[in-house]
Structures are given as C-alpha cells and as structure tokens.
Amino acid sequence: MRKNDDPGRDRILARIQRGLRNPAPKHPPLEQSGTIFAAIIDPLDRFRKECGQNGTECLIVPHAGAVAEAFEGLLESIPPGEIFVQDVPELRPMVTLWRKDRSIRWSSEGRPAEQSQATVTLAEALVAQTGSIFVSAACGGRAASVVAPVHIVVASIQQLVPDLGAAFARLRERGTVENSSMLCLVTGPSRTADIEKIIVMGAHGPRRVIVILSLEPLS
Amino acid sequence: MNTPAKEFLRSAAAKSADLAHRSTIRTGIDHYEAAVTRTGARFLDWEAARQRCQAIKWEAINHLDKYLLEFESRVQDRGGHVFWAETAADARGYVSELAARKNVRTVVKSKSMVSEEIDLRQDLEKQGVKVFETDLGELIVQLRDEPPYHLMTPAMHLTRTEIANLFQEKYGGVESNDPQHLVDIARRALRDAFFSAEMGITGANFLVADSGIVALTTNEGNGRLGSSLPRIHVVVTGIEKVIPRMEDLAVLWPTLARSAVGQSIACYNTLIGGPRNANEPDGPEEFHVVLLDNGRSELLADAEQREVLHCIRCGACLNVCPVFRKIGGHSYGTVYGGPIGSVLMPHLGGLNKFQHLSFASSLCGACTSACPVKIDLHHHLLQNRRNAVESAERPFSERLAFKLWRWMMMGPMRFAILGGAARASLRAAHALGLEGTRLDPMRPWTKTHAPPAIPDKSFRAQWRTIAKK
Amino acid sequence: MKRVALFIPCFVDQLEPKTGIDMARVLQRIGYAIDFPEAQTCCGQPGFNSGYWREARALAERYIAIFRDADFVVCPSGSCTTMVRVFYKDLLEGAAREAASNLSSRVFEFSEFLVKVAKITDVGADFPHRVTYHDACHALRELHLREEPRELLRHVKNLELVEMPYSEECCGFGGTFSTKFPMISAAMGETKAANAGAANVEYVTSTDPSCLMHIDGILRSRKSPVRTIHLASILAQRELPNENRSQSVMTQTSQ
Numbered sequence: 001m002r003k004n005d006d007p008g009r010d011r012i013l014a015r016i017q018r019g020l021r022n023p024a025p026k027h028p029p030l031e032q033s034g035t036i037f038a039a040i041i042d043p044l045d046r047f048r049k050e051c052g053q054n055g056t057e058c059l060i061v062p063h064a065g066a067v068a069e070a071f072e073g074l075l076e077s078i079p080p081g082e083i084f085v086q087d088v089p090e091l092r093p094m095v096t097l098w099r100k101d102r103s104i105r106w107s108s109e110g111r112p113a114e115q116s117q118a119t120v121t122l123a124e125a126l127v128a129q130t131g132s133i134f135v136s137a138a139c140g141g142r143a144a145s146v147v148a149p150v151h152i153v154v155a156s157i158q159q160l161v162p163d164l165g166a167a168f169a170r171l172r173e174r175g176t177v178e179n180s181s182m183l184c185l186v187t188g189p190s191r192t193a194d195i196e197k198i199i200v201m202g203a204h205g206p207r208r209v210i211v212i213l214s215l216e217p218l219s
Numbered sequence: 220m221n222t223p224a225k226e227f228l229r230s231a232a233a234k235s236a237d238l239a240h241r242s243t244i245r246t247g248i249d250h251y252e253a254a255v256t257r258t259g260a261r262f263l264d265w266e267a268a269r270q271r272c273q274a275i276k277w278e279a280i281n282h283l284d285k286y287l288l289e290f291e292s293r294v295q296d297r298g299g300h301v302f303w304a305e306t307a308a309d310a311r312g313y314v315s316e317l318a319a320r321k322n323v324r325t326v327v328k329s330k331s332m333v334s335e336e337i338d339l340r341q342d343l344e345k346q347g348v349k350v351f352e353t354d355l356g357e358l359i360v361q362l363r364d365e366p367p368y369h370l371m372t373p374a375m376h377l378t379r380t381e382i383a384n385l386f387q388e389k390y391g392g393v394e395s396n397d398p399q400h401l402v403d404i405a406r407r408a409l410r411d412a413f414f415s416a417e418m419g420i421t422g423a424n425f426l427v428a429d430s431g432i433v434a435l436t437t438n439e440g441n442g443r444l445g446s447s448l449p450r451i452h453v454v455v456t457g458i459e460k461v462i463p464r465m466e467d468l469a470v471l472w473p474t475l476a477r478s479a480v481g482q483s484i485a486c487y488n489t490l491i492g493g494p495r496n497a498n499e500p501d502g503p504e505e506f507h508v509v510l511l512d513n514g515r516s517e518l519l520a521d522a523e524q525r526e527v528l529h530c531i532r533c534g535a536c537l538n539v540c541p542v543f544r545k546i547g548g549h550s551y552g553t554v555y556g557g558p559i560g561s562v563l564m565p566h567l568g569g570l571n572k573f574q575h576l577s578f579a580s581s582l583c584g585a586c587t588s589a590c591p592v593k594i595d596l597h598h599h600l601l602q603n604r605r606n607a608v609e610s611a612e613r614p615f616s617e618r619l620a621f622k623l624w625r626w627m628m629m630g631p632m633r634f635a636i637l638g639g640a641a642r643a644s645l646r647a648a649h650a651l652g653l654e655g656t657r658l659d660p661m662r663p664w665t666k667t668h669a670p671p672a673i674p675d676k677s678f679r680a681q682w683r684t685i686a687k688k
Numbered sequence: 689m690k691r692v693a694l695f696i697p698c699f700v701d702q703l704e705p706k707t708g709i710d711m712a713r714v715l716q717r718i719g720y721a722i723d724f725p726e727a728q729t730c731c732g733q734p735g736f737n738s739g740y741w742r743e744a745r746a747l748a749e750r751y752i753a754i755f756r757d758a759d760f761v762v763c764p765s766g767s768c769t770t771m772v773r774v775f776y777k778d779l780l781e782g783a784a785r786e787a788a789s790n791l792s793s794r795v796f797e798f799s800e801f802l803v804k805v806a807k808i809t810d811v812g813a814d815f816p817h818r819v820t821y822h823d824a825c826h827a828l829r830e831l832h833l834r835e836e837p838r839e840l841l842r843h844v845k846n847l848e849l850v851e852m853p854y855s856e857e858c859c860g861f862g863g864t865f866s867t868k869f870p871m872i873s874a875a876m877g878e879t880k881a882a883n884a885g886a887a888n889v890e891y892v893t894s895t896d897p898s899c900l901m902h903i904d905g906i907l908r909s910r911k912s913p914v915r916t917i918h919l920a921s922i923l924a925q926r927e928l929p930n931e932n933r934s935q936s937v938m939t940q941t942s943q
Contacts, residue, residue, distance in 0.1 A: 006313075009303035012458070012512045016284045019520030024281055034267030036470060054483065111448075111501040114414050130473070130484045141500035142447035146440050146487075164469035177430055177465065181297070181496045182446070185472070185488040190440035193480055194356035194372055195379050195398040197247040203355065203402055204409065205440020205487065228869075235875035541858040545875045579869050581862025581876070582737065584829035598778070604739030613739070621735050625743035628698070628730040629750065638702040663867045667874035668905025671703065678696050678705035682724050685709075 040162040043128035047160060047213075050131025054188035055201060056209045058131075063216040064090075067154055068097035070212045075102070078150055081117035086140030088122060090218045091154065095120075107140040111147075118150035122218075124183070125170050126155050126211065129163040132187040133211060134171065136180035145186060151206040156214045223552055224575035230550040231579065240376065244544055247375045251538050254481020261473065261483055268474045273593040275467045276529035279428075283519065286428040286461045287510065293431025297493035299506035307337035310511050314339060314420070314453055317507065318348055321451060323417040327409075329435075329442040330354035331422025332370065332532060333455045333511055336554045336567075339420070351412040353441035355405050362389050368548035370557065371479050371534035376547055409441075419445030419503070423456035424531070425471065426508075429464045431492060433508060436475065438486040446491055452503040454491075458510050459519075459528040465490075471531070478535040478591040514567040524566070524599050529592045530559055536586035536596060542579060551576060558586035562599045570603070571612045577603035638677060645673045693723045693758035695795065697768040697897070698730040704897045710924035711764045711798050714811050718802075727754050732779070733771040737863045741779055748776050752787050760805065761795040764920050766827025766895045767863075769797040774830050797827060798920055799895055803836040809843045814927035816846035819917075820889045822880065822903065823856040824896035837895055837919055844922060852887035854879070861902035877906040884914050892916045 040046050051058040059070050075098060083099075085091055087108040095104060105112065112119055121144050125134040133153050135145045145151050161167050167185075171177050190205030201207060234240055262268055279286055291301045304310035318326070326343060328350055334340065340350045340361075352361040356373035360366065362385055367373030374382065383396035386404050393404060421442050425434040433454050435442050446452045462471065468488070476482040495502030519525055537543045537557030548556050553564050553573070561576035577600045586596040607613055627633050645660055653659050654670040661670060692715055696708045712722050732747035751772065755761050763769045772795045776788035802808050821841060827833045841849045860866065860876025880903055884892045890913075894900055897918055904916040 006303050006309075008305040008309055008512070012303050012305060012510075012516055013284055013287070015512075015516035016287070016458075016519060019516055019525075020281065020283065022520065022522035024277070024522050024525045034264040034270075036262060036264055036268045036271060037473075038263045050483070107500045114410060132484065137495065137499045137502055142443070142495075142502045144500075146443040146447065164472065165466060168466050168469060172465075177432075177490075177492070179496070181492050181494060181499060181502055183490040183492075184443065185484070185490075187484050187486050187488075190438065190486055192355045192402060192439045193250075194354070194359070194374055195377075195382055195401060196243075197250045197372055197375055197480075198398055200398045200402045202399070202406075203439035203441070204353065204406055204413070204444055231869065232871035235871045241875075241879075541860065541876050542872055545872050545879075578738075579865075579872065581825070581858050581860055581865045581873070583825035583858035583862070585825075585856075585858065588829055601737065601739070601775075601778075604737070605741045606739070608739035608741070617738070618740075621738065621740040621743050624735060625740075625746055628732075628747050631727050631729050634698070634729045638698075642702060663870065664905070667870050667877075667909070668902070669908035671901060671905060674703065674705050676705065678701040678708040679724070679726060681705055681709060682712075682726075685712075686724070 037129065037163065040128050043160050043162045044157065046162075047126060047128040047131055050128065051211065054131050056131055056133075056188050056211060059210065059212045061212060061214050064156070064214050064218045067212050067214055067218075068094045071098035074152065074210060075100070078118050081115060082113055084112035084116045084119040084140070084144060084148065086121040086144060090122060091120060094154075107144060111141055111143045114147070116148040118152060119144045119148045120152045120154065121145060123153045123155045123159060124176050125167050126160045126213070127164060127167045127185070128160060130187050132185050133209070134167055135184050135186060136176055137182040138176075138180050142182050145184065146205045149202070149206055150208045150210065152210045152212065154212050154214070154218065156216065156218045158217055160213075223572055226552055227550060227575055227579065230552070231546040234546045234550050240547060241545065243376060243378060244547065247372070248538055248544060251481055255477060256481075258477040258481050258483055261477070268470055269591055269593050271470045272474050272531070272591055273529065275462055275471065276531070276592050277526070279461045279463055280459060280519070280525060280528050283458065283461065286463055287458060289428040290426050290431055290461060293429075294493060294506075294508055297431060299431070299493040299508060301508045301510060304509055304511045304513070307511070307513050310337050310455060310509050310513075311339055311342045313509055314455070315342055315346055317451070317453070318343060318418060319346065321417065323348055323451065325412060325416040326350045326418045326420055327353050327412050327416040327441070327445045327449065328420045329422070329437060329445050330357055331420070331455055332554060333422055333457055334420065335367065336513065337455070337511065339455065351409060351416070353409055353413070353445060355402065355439060358405060358409070359385065366549065369534060369537055370532060370555070376549070413444045413448055416445075416449045418451040418453060419449040420453045420455065421445055423454050423460050424475070425468065426456060426461045427465050427468070427490070428461055432465065433491045434468060435489045435491065436472070436485045436487070437489070440487060443487050443489055446489065447502060450503055451505045451507070452491070452494070454508045456508065456510060458512055458515050474591045475531055475533050478589065479533040518566040521566070523602060524562070526594050527559075527562055527566070527599060529594055530563075531592055533591055535589040535591065539585040539589040541583060541585065542581065558596045558600070562596055562603065565603050565606070570607055570610060574603065574607040574612060577607070635677065635679060642673050649673065689721045690719065690759070691721045691723060692760040692762045692801075693725055693755055695728065695731075695755070695761045695763035695768065696724070697763065697765045700764060700897055704901065704918070707764050707897050707918045707920050710918070711762070711920040713924045714920060715762065718806055718808055718811055720806075723758070725754050731768050731771045733768060734863055736771065736775060736779060745779050748779050748788070749784055752776070752784065752791055755791060755795075756787065758794060760801065761791070762798055762801045763795065764798045764895070764918065765897060766797050766824045766831055766833065767898060769795060770826040770830040797831055797833065797895055799837040799840055800831060800833055803839055809839045811840070811843075811923050813923045813925050814845040815922045815925045817890045818848045818850060818888070819891045819893055819922070820850050820852040820884060820887045821855060822852075822859060822892050822894040822899060824894045824899045825858050827895045828856060833895065840919065840923060841893070845927065847922070850887050850889060852883045852889070854883050859899045859903050861898050863898070866902060873902070874906065877902055878910070881906045881910060881912060881914070885912055889914060893919050893922055895919055
C-alpha cells in the first residue's frame with residue numbers, strides 16, 4: 001500500500017463507511033431493462049451518416065495505396081505551414097508521396113508546434129454509432145489530435161466497430177487501456193454553445209477533422 | 220430572515236420583472252429543447268437509458284468506499300497522486316502548495332464546478348499565479364468578474380452583442396458580433412496561455428474505478444489542451460463522481476450529452492490514466508487527483524437523500540425549471556443553482572442558511588422528469604422543507620398558522636363556519652372597494668392578481684339544498 | 689347502482705363550489721349515484737407542501753377514515769388527487785400507510801375517472817368556444833394524464849381545441865409558493881397568460897382549479913379577454929335551447 005500523508009483520507013473513508021450502514025430506501029433494478037440503442041446493421045453506412053452530421057469529413061479509399069492520393073487533394077485546402085505526422089511505419093512512406101514542399105515534423109521529434117497547420121495520426125478505433133474516432137497517446141502523443149486546426153486520421157475498415165461497447169471491448173483486448181496514459185473519443189471538430197446556446201464549430205481544438213478510411217488494411 | 224434568503228428574494232424579484240432577460244433565456248432554452256428532442260431519436264428506449272444510468276450511480280454511491288479505494292490504488296499504480304481533501308481549505312491548500320513547490324506561474328483551467336465551490340482560482344491568484352479560465356463561458360464571466368450563470372453554459376444570460384463588446388474591451392480586434400468570430404477571438408487570446416502554462420487544472424465528469432481513469436467530457440478542446448501541454452495536470456473532483464467500470468461510459472456518455480446540450484455525444488470524451496508513459500512523445504510529467512468531501516459524506520449518510528449524490532452535473536434540471544427561467548442563474552447566489560442546487564445547498568452549505576432555496580419552487584416536477592439519472596428532485600425539496608420545519612428553523616408565525624390550520628381542518632363544523640366568515644369578510648372588503656389595499660384580507664394575493672369573485676354559499680351548503688331535492 | 693364519493697378540495701368547497709356541482713352533475717348524467725361525505729375538509733396538502741408533515745399527517749389519517757369504504761373517490765383536482773395517491777405513502781407508516789395504499793387504488797382525478805374507469809369520452813356536452821388546455825403539473829407528471837382531458841374535450845360538441853405554446857410549463861401557483869415568492873409566481877403566471885393569448889382562445893381550461901384561479905387572476909389583471917373555466921364546467925354544459933344560448937357562457941368565477 002502506498003504511503004499517504006493526508007490524515008483526511010482515513011476520516012473521509014470512516015465517514016463514508018458509517019454513512020453507508022443506513023441502507024438507501026429504494027433499490028432500483030440493477031439489470032438493464034429494455035434495449036437502449038438500436039442494433040447497428042451496417043457500420044460503415046452508419047459511420048458515414050454520423051460523420052455527415054457531426055462535421056467529420058470522411059474520405060473512403062479502396063486500399064492503402066490510395067491514401068497518399070487522398071492527401072494530395074486535401075493539401076490544397078490546408079494553408080501553408082508545418083504538418084505534424086505520427087512517426088509510424090504506416091505513415092512514413094506515405095508522407096514522401098504527398099509532402100511536396102511541405103515542412104513535416106515527426107512525432108519522434110517532439111510535440112506539434114503551436115503554428116502547425118495540420119496533424120496526421122492513426123487511430124485506435126472508429127465508432128459507427130456516433131461517427132467517432134478513438135485516439136490514444138500512442139497516436140503521435142496527446143497534443144497531436146487537438147493542437148492544429150486540421151486533424152487528419154488514417155484508418156482502415158478493420159478498425160471500425162459498431163458501438164461504444166464494442167469500442168471498449170476492442171481497447172481492452174489490445175491492452176490499449178493499460179498501455180496508454182490517455183485515450184480520447186473524438187467526435188467531430190471542436191465546438192462550443194456558450195454564446196446564446198448556438199453551436200459554433202472550431203473552438204480550442206481542430207476546426208476540421210478528416211478521416212481517410214481505407215477499405216483494406218494499411219500495412 | 221438571514222442574508223442569503225433576503226438577497227435571493229431581492230434578486231429573484233428583480234429578475235422576474237426583467238423582460239429582456241426572460242427573452243434571452245427563452246431563446247437559449249428553445250434551442251436546447253429542440254436539440255434534446257432531435258437527439259431523442261437516437262435512443263430506442265430513453266427510459267431504459269435513464270434507468271441504466273441510475274443503476275450505475277446507485278451501485279457506485281452505495282459502495283463508495285470500495286470504489287474510491289479501487290480508483291486510488293489504480294491511479295497510484297500508474298504513477299499518479301491522490302489527495303483526499305476533507306474541506307475546501309484542504310483542497311485549496313494542496314493545489315496552492317503544489318503550485319508553489321513547482322514554481323507554477325501560469326495555470327490554464329477548464330470548467331470545474333468543484334473548483335468554483337472551493338474558490339480555487341481566487342486562492343491561486345492571491346499567491347501571484349495567473350489563472351486563465353479556458354472554457355469560453357467561464358472565460359466570459361471571469362472577464363466580467365461575475366459568477367457563472369448556469370452549470371453548463373455559464374454565459375447564457377448574455378447576448379452576442381454584449382460578449383462582442385466585452386471582447387473588444389479586453390482584447391480588441393473585434394469586427395462583428397458573429398459567434399464564430401467571437402470564438403476565434405477567444406481561441407487566439409488563449410493560445411499562448413495553453414502553450415506556456417506549467418499547470419493545467421480540470422474537473423472530472425467520472426472517476427472510473429476499475430481502471431483508475433479520470434473521464435473528462437468537453438466540447439471545446441480546452442480540457443484536452445490543458446491535460447496535454449502543461450507539465451502538471453491536476454484534477455479537482457467531488458468524491459461522488461465515481462463509477463464502477465469503464466464500460467458504464469457506453470451509456471453514460473450519450474445520456475449525459477443529450478441531457479446537457481442535446482448532442483448525440485460530446486466532442487471530446489477523454490480518458491486520462493496518469494502522467495505520460497515513458498514511451499509517449501508528450502504529456503504531463505505529474506498527475507494529481509484531489510478528491511473533495513466538503514459535506515458529501517454527510518449527505519451520503521442521509522439514506523433518504525443519498526441519491527442526490529448521483530447527479531452527473533448535466534444541467535438539464537436548470538433548463539426545464541420554470542423558476543430558473545424567470546429568476547436566472549445568478550439569483551440563487553450559490554455555486555450550484557436550479558433544482559439540484561436547491562436540493563443540495565441545504566446539505567453542503569447548511570439548512571438554516573439555504574432552506575429558502577428549497578421553498579422557492581412550485582414543485583412542478585419538470586426537473587425530476589428531465590433528470591437523466593432519475594433523481595427524485597422535487598420530492599427531495601419537500602423533504603428539505605420538512606427537515607427545516609422539524610429543526611424548528613421556521614418563523615414562529617408560520618408554525619402557529621399551521622397549528623391553527625390543522626385545528627380548523629380537523630373539525631368540519633369549524634371549517635364551514637370559519638370558511639363562511641372568511642368569505643363574508645372578503646365580500647365585505649371587496650364591496651367597499653378595498654381589494655388590493657392594506658385592509659384587504661386577501662392582499663398577498665390581490666397584489667398580483669385581480670380579485671376573484673367570492674361565492675355566497677360553499678359547496679357543502681349548496682349540496683344540502685340539492686340533496687334535499 | 690354504481691356509486692362514487694365526491695372528494696371536494698377545501699378551497700373548491702369555499703371558493704369554487706360550481707366546479708364541484710358541475711362535476712357531480714356530469715357523474716349523475718352518466719349514471720352514477722353520488723355521495724358527499726360531509727365530514728371531509730382538507731387532504732392536508734398545504735401543510736405537507738410547507739414541510740408541516742406532522743400536522744398534515746393528522747389530516748391524512750382523518751381523510752382515510754372518511755373515505756375508507758367508498759367504491760370510488762372522484763376529485764376535480766389533480767394536485768389533491770396526487771396528495772392522496774402519491775404522497776400519503778411518504779407521510780404515513782405501518783397500518784395507516786397500508787390503508788392509504790388500499791384507498792389509493794380507488795381515488796381518481798375527474799377526467800381520469802371518466803376515461804379510465806367509466807370508460808366514457810363523450811359525456812354529451814356542448815361548448816361552442818375556442819379552448820386551450822393547460823397541463824397542470826401534478827396531473828401531468830404525477831398522475832401521468834395528458835391525453836385523457838384532451839380526449840374529453842375533443843368530444844365536446846362545437847368545441848375547438850387548440851394547443852398553446854408551452855402548455856406543460858408550470859403556471860406558477862404552487863400553493864404557498866404563490867404567497868412566499870409572489871413575484872416569481874406572478875411572472876410565471878404572466879408567461880402562461882401570454883401563451884394563452886398567443887393561442888387566440890376564448891377559454892383556458894384545466895383539471896386544476898387552483899391553477900385556473902391563479903391564471904384567471906393574472907388574465908383579468910392584464911385586462912385580457914381570455915377567461916378560465918374548469919374542465920368539469922365545460923363537460924357539464926349541455927346544448928341549450930336557442931333563446932338561452934347567449935346566457936350559456938359560464939365563467940369560472942360566477943356563482
């Protein structure tokens with residue numbers, strides 16, 4: 001047991017334990033009553049629809065080789081400036097194909113610069129239910145998916161799971177929960193409703209989130 | 220009457236008469252209601268979602284010690300620190316001392332009701348630390364030097380024009396009152412702070428016991444930056460935020476998002492397990508979780524109201540409350556306002572001091588219907604009222620009045636005679652044109668209503684006549 | 689013959705007797721024999737809502753004794769019905785609580801009784817006016833009545849039923865709330881009155897006479913042409929011969 005030098009700890013725990021001796025009057029059923037969400041029959045179709053609604057741009061390409069091509073198209077819409085890329089075998093060769101005269105910073109060199117125009121990372125999973133992307137600190141670090149105005153995710157269909165429950169199962173199986181100090185479920189560009197409760201896109205995080213989804217494995 | 224109650228009456232009366240305020244709130248709430256309705260389609264069975272969330276929190280709160288210990292142990296295994304703060308002062312002390320020890324000059328802070336509850340920002344500022352509120356709504360009220368108006372949307376009482384003027388005054392470069400433009404201004408203003416701050420402070424939406432993870436839900440990305448860039452990350456949270464398992468989030472996240480803002484799911488649902496791992500390219504070197512009690516363990520002991528600790532701080536109860544819609548968030552004068560605040564504050568802040576909040580409700584029950592974890596809010600208001608009476612904290616005149624009321628109602632003859640006498644005196648007063656004046660026995664009523672016609676005969680008197688026929 | 693006992697709330701007895709009379713008339717019309725236990729006074733709600741549970745408890749026990757043997761108890765108020773059906777359980781313990789539970793299954797709000805027990809939606813009423821329905825809070829959220837009053841109104845001849853904006857929002861009466869926090873209560877009532885005005889109706893109706901008294905007082909203080917009328921009084925209206933038609937308008941406040 002770890003040494004704790006706050007005496008408050010024991011007092012708080014003692015109060016909690018004493019307090020819980022009075023049972024709470026209502027005991028709601030602990031079993032799930034009724035199915036909460038409809039089953040997702042076509043995850044890819046659902047993923048695309050959700051992305052359409054939450055503002056994620058979803059580019060579907062037939063295979064890994066076509067990813068670089070997709071980038072070329074995207075580059076035109078990204079202002080000149082540094083692009084930060086997760087340093088992994090899946091992305092290294094691809095970058096040479098589309099980088100042209102862009103300055104690239106690899107995640108192995110440190111975190112993205114404040115003025116980065118875009119970041120490029122892999123993902124841990126894609127979730128069809130909400131059109132979301134699960135990233136972790138292993139995807140180029142924590143800042144990679146939030147610092148730049150554009151975040152580009154390269155993923156493959158094998159990573160697509162139907163719903164949140166399936167996503168957690170996948171993360172558990174692959175040991176991602178233990179091995180990463182951070183996980184984040186990203187759903188669309190950053191936004192706020194703090195002004196008159198009207199939704200505005202592009203707050204402190206990216207204003208564009210783009211998924212390049214390959215229908216075949218990346219490597 | 221004590222001061223918070225008097226101040227509440229004053230502010231509530233003023234705001235209730237403020238038609239411009241009413242209109243701003245109505246517009247905001249309409250957007251919210253429309254969004255909530257739209258998101259309803261995503262749930263096959265919303266009731267089942269509420270029941271599931273209620274069950275998760277019931278399990279967590281009714282085994283709170285077990286889950287807190289599990290959480291602590293796992294956080295520590297991954298190199299994080301856990302501090303158990305009995306009081307607000309203890310929590311403030313820990314964070315301040317940490318900031319001093321680590322030479323923290325700048326803090327970026329994302330939205331945390333607990334940090335407001337303990338006045339953390341003010342405390343750090345006193346020791347010369349610059350604290351940037353990074354949640355847009357919190358930033359706006361910080362710049363105006365006022366408390367947050369609403370649990371979820373701290374600046375919903377302001378129009379875009381008011382915000383534009385504020386930003387122009389504080390930052391300059393404001394070209395229009397377009398919300399998109401104003402958000403850009405805020406983003407630019409805070410970038411430096413994010414990149415230079417030594418410490419990021421966030422709250423927590425959930426503490427996941429089985430994995431020692433802090434779950435943080437945001438939309439703006441400020442919480443993400445604050446937990447990624449600075450070298451120290453501090454989480455301040457109430458002890459009641461615990462949930463048993465990570466999988467519980469599969470239903471909690473969508474339910475919270477719908478109730479809070481009518482979203483399918485929040486933009487960033489972050490799970491933080493500790494400081495950076497050795498093989499990760501960035502992230503904080505230190506991770507601290509401050510678990511705050513501050514009256515929660517006492518509320519826990521109240522088995523009748525324990526479920527109030529199930530609250531996931533979505534703010535839905537405020538949005539649907541017809542009283543909130545009239546008096547606004549500031550009138551409550553407390554960190555937690557609206558129905559949840561009215562139930563909670565007598566427990567966290569003292570029954571005598573805050574009982575008036577539990578009385579300032581028409582008991583319509585909209586809050587209870589809206590609560591995603593099915594807290595019986597309006598029934599708890601009634602229990603607080605009962606507690607206030609039983610602890611003899613009510614005015615003598617009121618206690619006497621209800622004794623008389625009981626006496627009268629225990630005897631039908633008394634009731635009929637006294638009722639008849641009251642009606643006769645009212646008819647006389649109104650016949651003399653005294654309605655609304657000080658001599659009108661119905662004055663509390665006729666101050667705000669046209670007087671009703673007073674019947675000649677009661678129902679029971681008429682019934683006797685009819686029954687004879 | 690089927691019998692019902694009338695549960696006439698204390699303030700209906702004293703201030704809105706017509707509501708009780710009209711309810712009794714309708715029940716008779718559809719074939720029920722009516723009892724009015726004269727010993728009744730108050731269900732205890734005002735004390736209960738103000739936290740005076742000990743005082744309210746005495747009244748609750750008395751109430752249960754009075755109505756114990758009734759086959760059905762019918763009440764023209766959602767909030768008073770709620771007090772008996774929902775809150776007596778919180779107020780009482782042991783044998784008294786069981787007696788309350790037992791009685792609960794036989795206590796009904798008026799529109800609920802007509803639709804769910806008597807299984808009647810058309811009581812032969814005629815009310816040629818434009819009417820909107822205010823969803824009284826207890827009836828809506830504690831008794832779960834939303835369609836029942838509307839069904840009854842839809843079957844009233846010549847009645848045009850329209851929905852007003854925010855019909856489910858509280859009118860602001862809330863019992864002693866209206867005297868403890870009069871400014872908030874009045875502001876909430878004003879919003880309700882404005883919404884009724886926006887619906888362009890002649891009448892606002894509801895299951896709850898206390899709501900209607902509050903809304904009525906606000907409407908008249910604003911010189912609004914909109915009037916209030918209890919659901920029972922609408923249902924009691926029959927088609928009158930032509931020469932009496934002009935006198936057929938009955939307001940909530942007439943005697």
